[in-house]
Amino acid sequence: MTTRRRGFLQTLGTLALGSAVPAPLFAQQGKVKIGLMLPYTGTFAQLGVAITNGFKLAVAEEGGKLGGREIDYVTLDDESDPSKAADRANQLVTRDRVDVLVGTVHSGVQMGIVKIARESGVLHIIPNAGVAAATGELCAPNIFRTSFANAQTTYPMGKVLVDRKVKNVVTLTWKYAAGEEAVAGFRDSFTKGGGNIVKELWLPFPNVEFQSLLTEIASLKPDAVFVFFAGGGAAKFLRDYQAAGLKGRIPLYGSGFLTDGILEAAGDAAEGVETTLHYGDGLETPRNNAFRVAYVRAYKIAPDVYAVQGYDAGLLLAAGMRAVKGDIGRKKEIIAAMEKAEIDSPRGKWKMSRAHNPVQDMYLRKVTNKENKVTGVAIKALDYPPASACKMPG
Ligand code: PHB
Numbered sequence: 001m002t003t004r005r006r007g008f009l010q011t012l013g014t015l016a017l018g019s020a021v022p023a024p025l026f027a028q029q030g031k032v033k034i035g036l037m038l039p040y041t042g043t044f045a046q047l048g049v050a051i052t053n054g055f056k057l058a059v060a061e062e063g064g065k066l067g068g069r070e071i072d073y074v075t076l077d078d079e080s081d082p083s084k085a086a087d088r089a090n091q092l093v094t095r096d097r098v099d100v101l102v103g104t105v106h107s108g109v110q111m112g113i114v115k116i117a118r119e120s121g122v123l124h125i126i127p128n129a130g131v132a133a134a135t136g137e138l139c140a141p142n143i144f145r146t147s148f149a150n151a152q153t154t155y156p157m158g159k160v161l162v163d164r165k166v167k168n169v170v171t172l173t174w175k176y177a178a179g180e181e182a183v184a185g186f187r188d189s190f191t192k193g194g195g196n197i198v199k200e201l202w203l204p205f206p207n208v209e210f211q212s213l214l215t216e217i218a219s220l221k222p223d224a225v226f227v228f229f230a231g232g233g234a235a236k237f238l239r240d241y242q243a244a245g246l247k248g249r250i251p252l253y254g255s256g257f258l259t260d261g262i263l264e265a266a267g268d269a270a271e272g273v274e275t276t277l278h279y280g281d282g283l284e285t286p287r288n289n290a291f292r293v294a295y296v297r298a299y300k301i302a303p304d305v306y307a308v309q310g311y312d313a314g315l316l317l318a319a320g321m322r323a324v325k326g327d328i329g330r331k332k333e334i335i336a337a338m339e340k341a342e343i344d345s346p347r348g349k350w351k352m353s354r355a356h357n358p359v360q361d362m363y364l365r366k367v368t369n370k371e372n373k374v375t376g377v378a379i380k381a382l383d384y385p386p387a388s389a390c391k392m393p394g
Helices: 003-017 022-031 045-060 084-094 107-120 150-163 177-192 210-220 233-244 263-270 286-299 305-323 331-340
Strands: 032-038 069-075 101-102 123-126 142-143 168-174 196-203 224-228 253-254 274-277 343-345 348-352 358-367 372-382
Touching: 032 045, 032 084, 045 069, 045 233, 045 305, 069 084, 084 101, 084 107, 101 107, 101 263, 107 123, 107 142, 107 177, 123 305, 123 331, 150 177, 150 253, 150 274, 150 358, 150 372, 168 177, 168 210, 177 196, 177 224, 196 210, 210 233, 233 263, 274 348, 274 372, 286 305, 305 331, 305 343, 331 348
Parallel strands: 032 069, 032 101, 101 123, 123 142, 168 196, 168 224, 224 253, 253 274
Antiparallel strands: 274 358, 343 348, 348 358, 358 372
């Protein structure tokens, strides 16, 4: 195109906008584009759906708008496949031009998204994946998490078992970042308190062939078993643990993902299992009850921890957008408002650490009559791994 012709088209564009309307105001009146990059297929499919539902419920409660602006959603199934993650995130930012990128569930996929978020500077909210680096050595002003760091959910369980004088434990999980960090958090508090890890067992993600590992556990005869599993894999593990005759013989513990969102699928096999997590569906507070009623009314299904994390991502973005009256271009001010926000969450009120990860109470829960009943607070206001791992770029 010649320079003259380009100049002509630019003039036409300006005329079309109308000279009385300043361009920024015009931009502000359009929809805000939000990319939802989540798993909608595979073992974490229902986690992606719950996060999407929770996010949209928060927006609906704001009258369907954030900072007065309507929302346009672009959804993309990440299949929990790390090998395609960076390309997919880049597609949302570069081709679809999303203003905000929300995702994801799987820690390996998250690393690909974090790379693109850091390179592009797009405003990014993580509604689940707990990989430490995202709010640790790779922390950035535009990256926020409304869920947890993997080890944050398991460190409290090590302490619980030390207090109960449990001595010998076998751990079992998927061999990928989330599993490794979950076991590391448990190991840290458990061994510091004098506990002994007899053996660490692993299987590749998302493999659910547990049989030979259960046979090995039976022959090791530990005092307890500690696991990290989630989604469809968690339900199958609980059923297999019972079928192998281990339930009731060797107490089973885990982070709360083991029993969240899968209580119908697991049936009897989940009853009595104790876990630690930043939420419990049986949390008896007016805030949680109101959320649960609204969620069931909207989706005809009970919410779980993933729904809460998606909902809180919506609340966080609402706080940012309110501060700038919907002017998504004022990113520094949005970030400042999100850093300061106190999130009135169904899990209890919480705020961001300086690394942009929630500082939050970790509950002890016990599955009772198909509900994760909260039996106590294992650790209050936990910031772990400590935010000091993050050297926030200026
Ligand atoms: C993760 O990969 O970070 C992950 C996945 C599912 C969970 C928790 C953590 O429930």
